[in-house]
Amino acid sequence: MPEGDTVLQTARRLHRALAGQVLTRSDLRVPRFATADLTGRAVLDVVSRGKHLLTRFEGGLTLHSHLRMDGAWRIYAQGERWRGGPTHQIRAILANTAHTAVGYRLPVLELLRTEDEEKAVGHLGPDLLGPDWDASTALRNLLTDPARPLGEALLDQRNLAGIGNIYKTELCFLARATPWLPIGELPTATAALLVTTAKQLLEANRDRPERITTTGARPRTATGRPYRPARPSENLWVYGRNRRPCLRCGTPIRAGEQDARPAYWCPRCQSGPTP
Known part of the structure; x- marks a missing residue:
């Protein structure tokens, strides 16, 4: 399971690639959210909370993901070959005109209202790398x-x-x-x-x-x-x-x-x- 500093670095990479950009492609490959379409929404920011990742979109939606043991987010430039794993391991695709973020083997992937983020991460203690540290x-x-x-x-x-x-x-x-x-x-x-x-x-x-x-x-x-x-x-x-x-x-x-x-x-x- 990745450490908090690794998850923070992942959040930073996702933020640099996605924040402030409108999605041109959205594909959540988990049964519960397979029909959800975020295309056309701008990504507001991507933050880490302990070992959790929160990708926030305009319209008050958040994509919550957790890497656990084997999960990973990879960032690719448009036209670059994807090398993060076989296609059947892909759980999420978020793309804009410049970059594509691909989530592999994500054991936790859920779409929720931003106002409900605490339902996903509210149980956590103080974040060693977060503003709530105490x-x-x-x-x-x-x-x-x-x-x-x-x-x-x-x-x-x-x-x-x-x-x-x-x-x-x-x-x-x-x-x-x-x-x-x-x-x-x-x-x-x-x-x-x-x-x-x-x-x-x-x-x-x-x-x-x-x-x-x-x-x-x-x-x-x-x-x-x-x-x-x-x-x-x-x-x-x-x-x-x-x-x-x-x-x-x-x-x-x-x-x-x-x-x-x-x-x-x-x-x-x-x-x-x-x-």
């Missing part, structure tokens, strides 16, 4: 269920919106806790710092094509010698680094599963329960 509310939401595993609480978009599995994993590492540690066992100051760090990480990566969470890291092996990464750069502390040396202490990273998603942790740097 750190105290996010912290209070996270601590509502002290027995809940830290990783699960961070991924629950009702607590705070925008964290995906990568940021969840990296934040647990930075908090020196495993994803399975009950969040109530974190000191309150650590939990508050975790919320602040989440905001800082997403803000730092909102404009980057490549996500980086290890800024300022000084890799070392377990013996204290400099660690030479297999790649030119090591952008993430632990995510996707199973059996590779921890960038902080050199201990091999472990991998497991939490809620059917991959989880990674350093057995030396992070304390708490493990699978």
Whole structure:
């Protein structure tokens, strides 16, 4: 599932291609809205809300989409070949005289009145990259269920919106806790710092094509010698680094599963329960 910064970047690309332009083609390939036609309507703007995308049209209509695990929006210039996937995976087409936006494998696609957007996104907690961000509310939401595993609480978009599995994993590492540690066992100051760090990480990566969470890291092996990464750069502390040396202490990273998603942790740097 994409992170909030990825969804924000998708919204920006869609906005640049569609906003202020009148649609010359509209095709929603989901049974419920197959007969809906937005042709002739101008696109007002495209915004993200957590991991949700809201494309607003004149006349008070909004197209709500969510990428989840496999969905994607691709932008093509007129005449450019579409390469986002086979035709049967297309769920939406929005075109103007210059660009065509094609939605592939979108698991959530619905047309609603703009005034009813809250029915689709009103359940979300404060958006880490949105104007509604409120750190105290996010912290209070996270601590509502002290027995809940830290990783699960961070991924629950009702607590705070925008964290995906990568940021969840990296934040647990930075908090020196495993994803399975009950969040109530974190000191309150650590939990508050975790919320602040989440905001800082997403803000730092909102404009980057490549996500980086290890800024300022000084890799070392377990013996204290400099660690030479297999790649030119090591952008993430632990995510996707199973059996590779921890960038902080050199201990091999472990991998497991939490809620059917991959989880990674350093057995030396992070304390708490493990699978």
